[in-house]
Structure formats: structure tokens, C-alpha cells
Amino acid sequence: MRMRRKRNLEPRMAACGAVLLARGRPCPNLKEAAQDFRARLDLAALFGGRPVELEVGCGNGGFIAELARRCPDVGFLALEVCDNVVLTAMERVLRENIPNVRFLNIPAELIPCYLEEGSVRRVYLNFSTPLPERNRARQRLTSPRFLALYRDVLAEGGEIVQKTDSEPFFDYSLEQFALCGFEVKETTRDLHASRWAADNIVTEYEAAFAAQGKPIFRAVAVKRGKI
Numbered sequence: 676m677r678m679r680r681k682r683n684l685e686p687r688m689a690a691c692g693a694v695l696l697a698r699g700r701p702c703p704n705l706k707e708a709a710q711d712f713r714a715r716l717d718l719a720a721l722f723g724g725r726p727v728e729l730e731v732g733c734g735n736g737g738f739i740a741e742l743a744r745r746c747p748d749v750g751f752l753a754l755e756v757c758d759n760v761v762l763t764a765m766e767r768v769l770r771e772n773i774p775n776v777r778f779l780n781i782p783a784e785l786i787p788c789y790l791e792e793g794s795v796r797r798v799y800l801n802f803s804t805p806l807p808e809r810n811r812a813r814q815r816l817t818s819p820r821f822l823a824l825y826r827d828v829l830a831e832g833g834e835i836v837q838k839t840d841s842e843p844f845f846d847y848s849l850e851q852f853a854l855c856g857f858e859v860k861e862t863t864r865d866l867h868a869s870r871w872a873a874d875n876i877v878t879e880y881e882a883a884f885a886a887q888g889k890p891i892f893r894a895v896a897v898k899r900g901k902i
């Protein structure tokens with residue numbers, strides 16, 4: 676179902692300027708844009724030298740807001756392609772006075788335009804769209820081209836934390852992690868019944884899937900030194 680466009684979207688986006696670092700414009704050739712455009716962020720200045728973590732596809736921002744509250748000594752970047760959606764996340768962070776979250780309203784394809792190599796210590800992928808159709812495999816957020824982007828921005832020993840409700844997508848992701856220079860650990864096929872449940876922050880999609888009785892899959896993929 677298509678989401679209705681929010682009222683007064685543009686003035687409300689403008690009012691979130693203090694937490695919005697970048698806004699992608701429609702762009703016919705993302706590859707070219709990524710090659711030609713560099714407006715890299717000064718993360719040390721932004722977050723006072725704190726370690727930085729990135730959520731890709733933050734949705735309404737419930738996860739990143741809670742994580743940022745729990746970890747005040749970490750700087751968080753929340754990336755979301757849809758302006759209509761990221762607006763909710765930004766307004767929440769401003770309303771709740773959470774100081775250590777900033778937003779990138781761009782497609783994940785443009786990560787290298789904004790982030791230096793090795794500048795992030797963790798990437799969160801929460802309930803990325805599984806895209807089961809074969810001809811959409813390239814668009815999955817754990818396909819090799821995206822894993823290469825995360826690998827570049829991750830510091831040595833940095834990691835991806837993935838959660839999903841889709842077992843085929845999970846299996847696909849585990850395979851791609853291993854093929855693309857990551858070592859997989861802390862795998863569970865029922866997060867809510869696992870030893871990681873106590874510290875888990877339930878995202879908006881996760882709450883909906885769990886309410887339907889679906890198990891939640893989770894894995895951590897650690898960047899290996901060499902592929």
C-alpha cells in the first residue's frame with residue numbers, strides 16, 4: 676500500500692535542518708553520481724570524536740532513537756531514502772531532544788559520497804525489504820554491491836548487524852556475507868527466544884512481525900582483513 680504524502684512535507688523537512696545532513700535529489704544514474712560527487716562529512720567534528728554507527732533504512736526511527744538514548748557516547752547516522760518516512764524519525768529525535776543522531780535522506784547507493792573509508796564501526800540493517808524476485812537481487816541491501824560499500828566505510832573489525840523476518844533473505848544474506856569478506860557470528864533464527872533478546876531493541880516492523888507470531892532472524896557479520 677502506498678503511503679499518503681505528509682502534509683506540509685517541505686516546510687517540515689526544512690524545520691529539521693539541524694539534524695538533516697544531506698538530502699539526495701532524484702538522480703538517473705546513481706553510479707555516476709557516486710563517482711562524481713564527494714561531499715564527505717566531517718564525522719569527528721559532528722560527533723566530537725565519538726565512534727560512529729550507521730543504520731541503513733531507518734524507517735520511522737524508533738530503533739535509532741532508543742539506541743542513541745542507551746548509548747550517549749556514540750554518534751549515530753540514520754540513512755533513509757524516503758523523505759516522507761525520514762521526516763517522522765527526524766521530528767521524533769528533535770521532539771525527544773536526542774542529541775547524538777543525524778540523518779541522511781539519501782539512497783544507500785550514495786554512502787561513499789558522504790562517508791570516508793573506515794569511518795564507521797557498525798552498520799545496522801533492520802528489516803530491509805527482502806525483494807525475493809530474482810531480477811531485483813541487485814537491489815537487496817545485502818547484495819554484493821551494497822556489502823562492498825559497507826565494507827569500505829567500516830573500520831577494521833567493524834560489523835554489520837542484520838535482523839529480518841524472512842528466512843530466504845536471511846539465508847541469502849549469510850551466503851553473501853561469507854562471499855564478500857565478512858565472518859558471521861551470533862546467528863539466531865529466533866531472536867526473541869535467544870540470549871540476545873534482553874538487549875534487543877524492537878523496531879516498528881519487528882513489532883508487527885512478532886505480533887503475527889513470526890520468528891525474527893539475526894546475525895552479526897564482522898569485516899575480515901582480506902577477502
Ligand SMILES: C[S@@+](CC[C@H](N)C(=O)[O-])C[C@H]1O[C@@H](n2cnc3c(N)ncnc32)[C@H](O)[C@@H]1O
Pocket residue numbers: 731732733734735754755756757760781782783784801802803804878879880881
Ligand atoms: C521494511 S522498512 C524497515 C524500517 C525499519 N528499519 C524497521 O525495522 O521498522 C525498510 C526501509 O528501508 C528503506 N530503504 C529501502 N531501500 C533503501 C535504500 N536503497 N537506501 C536507503 N533506504 C532504503 C525504505 O524506504 C524503508 O523505510
